[in-house]
Amino acid sequence: MSDELNAVLAEIDAGLEASLERLFILLRMPSISTDPAHKPDCQRAADWLVGELNGLGFRASAHNTPGQPIVVAHSASAVRGPHILFYAHYDVQPVDPLALWETPPFEPKLVSAKSGGSWILGRGASDDKGQLMTFVEACRAWRKVAGGPPIKVSILFEGEEESGSPSLEAFLRAHKKELSVDIALVCDTDMWDSSTPAITTMLRGLVGEEVEITCANRDLHSGMFGGAARNPLHLLAGILAEMRDPDGRITIPGFYDGVPEIPAAVKRQWDGLSFDEAKFLDDIGLRIPAGEKGRSVLEQIWSRPTCEVNGITGGYSGAGFKTVIPGKASAKISFRLVAGQDPIRIRAAFRDFVSARLPADCSARFTSYIEAPATSQPLDGQWLTRARLALAEEWGQETATIGSGGSIPIVGDFKRLLDMDSLLIGFSQLDNRIHSPNEKYDLSSFHGGIRSWARILAAFAS
């Protein structure tokens, strides 16, 4: 290891408290991208990041889009070697149900964990502000020790990842030349466990859809009309129930068309990870895997497509009771896709499935949300090999190459629009409660993450 890298790592260790304070500034901004009320907070987060990056010798700016701003920065140092693009997002998920948060979601706190170590609590701590700041702080240490990172670094911070990235494709097309570099580093994924670093090479795709079913032309009294009038909540429940068979398979015609079995080599590697299914489920209060029968839990979440109802709305939801038959009912639904599935065809098949089950006097209105295919990365590229070694050195454990049930559409966009591969490296952990109340990020993730990026930058320079 070079003296320079040693100095960078020492600088990171010495500056950890200050790094944490900067992260807390960002965590205090409620940059919920899906909620129009928080648009000013997204702008504030983007502006703050621009200020930080300019202070580190980058040429940074916040670009307006029809939605939230996109931050782009380029390192000014005229070094040789490869050119990388770092991607993370500064927007966060909504915080409801707010009542379940033990501390206010936008008042971050460092607390001692019962299991040892410390946790950073707050919305975005793990997804993705904490991860985003690991790279910023690594650049800060390199700046202090060596005037800047040892390779050319560009940065792309998005503000709409949690709301389907509606502005991203047009932006990538418009900035293709500026953003097409050797390799993208995407920091929005997990470690394998708290001590084992991981590079994620398979991601599921995502189709988001909302359906609103209309039966009667108004809400009805359930006594005066109950028994004769169609109830859209019953109708919706029936359609959603019919979408899954008792073995956990999705029944939409064509849903599994093109879905491959994973190669034996990959399966062997996953078996080698000694994943503890019982512990995985126990952590979330469950015991029985709910997915396709005959598949391991890792298969169910990494390599098999699925469908989830993310919300149902209809009728009376207030306190007490109301004997109403609603005129309308709606559901938000998401499909996680694997390689071989076409998001456009899946959406159409879902709509056909619903429409075929509507009585002639009822109707459905569909709304499209996100649409992203699954992606997978080659396991033998030079960047992956170097990153894997750098991570192993930092964590003292071999780096796992894993799948993920989540979806990071930008990985597909980088390939499709910029012809650029991505390396997915992140330091979150499965119990970080992302998208849930009481989201947290281990201090060890934050600290080790900063150190990992410092090492990866060095490894890419060599």
Add this chain to the structure above:
Amino acid sequence: MSDELNAVLAEIDAGLEASLERLFILLRMPSISTDPAHKPDCQRAADWLVGELNGLGFRASAHNTPGQPIVVAHSASAVRGPHILFYAHYDVQPVDPLALWETPPFEPKLVSAKSGGSWILGRGASDDKGQLMTFVEACRAWRKVAGGPPIKVSILFEGEEESGSPSLEAFLRAHKKELSVDIALVCDTDMWDSSTPAITTMLRGLVGEEVEITCANRDLHSGMFGGAARNPLHLLAGILAEMRDPDGRITIPGFYDGVPEIPAAVKRQWDGLSFDEAKFLDDIGLRIPAGEKGRSVLEQIWSRPTCEVNGITGGYSGAGFKTVIPGKASAKISFRLVAGQDPIRIRAAFRDFVSARLPADCSARFTSYIEAPATSQPLDGQWLTRARLALAEEWGQETATIGSGGSIPIVGDFKRLLDMDSLLIGFSQLDNRIHSPNEKYDLSSFHGGIRSWARILAAFAS
């Protein structure tokens, strides 16, 4: 017809505008009993009614209960003859979805109907403040002409009818002596059509229930856990769907135990009403009856039990999209019962049905709301015969004796607790949008209703 009654009817006609103004005062009070925020409005409505009744020579007072006040009044006039108890309720349903109201729900308005005549618009116009005031205004006319009603009149105005009447049973038990009279007149039902008066002799019962299903111990990311973690919305949808078979029958074991076929004589009488099924459905934007196959719509709503989902809550319901698997999901459900069904057994059977379908790692929590058996009244009593004639004289049409799909638990309570029969006479119409946005009451219902009560009081005195 006596000169006295003629004078009372003339007084009603001359005072209609003033009667309407008093109704509007009551309609402006948002006495939503199910919502704790409106408790002061319920108190205000009760106090206003007490003031009105005292002004008409009644001894009236508002009794405090654990919930909303109950107004009781007794006529002071020492007349002979029968003693009746008039019942109506001053509380109203919630108003959501508020956006669908064409005028604010608590700013009543008189508007011209396209079909001719006028409508009183506002929450409670028909259910039940408009109906309640028909009797108050009839008493006012009798007071002016003859110093008071021609028979002994007691009044019971409830403030919790729309929230399950939790305080009523204890109140009836405590005031049994004071309230047990010859016959109850309950004013909370419909006419057969806009020109045909009706007495309702069959009412369905009601069981209200809420179930909350818990799967995971928190909301989950649908990517990280989707496919492996049980989704309570799927589970709930499956259970609700399974409760109805494709022929519209409820599949809960024992649900139809004891349910009788209606007698041939009653069926013949219903057939004689020439009910227009197509028009009934068309008015609410539907064409296909959704209930049990092989049953007429009148049977489906008057003489067959059913189950309706009144609301589902779970997951993300805000604007945009959130890829969440909720930890919990809940449904509000009501059963309409017919004679022969025991509400307690139906509730237990539902809970068993749900519990039997829960995976071992999920749980359900149940909340009881209302519980009332179906009721039916004899068709040949002296009070029914006299009222039928009085109504026919007022409306110039024979009085229909009909069923109703709704539930008025007090009718069962009067019988069970006070050993008192009820006559169900009301002037609402099926298109009055009760429990829905834009509730209305025809001015002809209000005017004809006041005149009808004036006649019925005279008929009972003779």
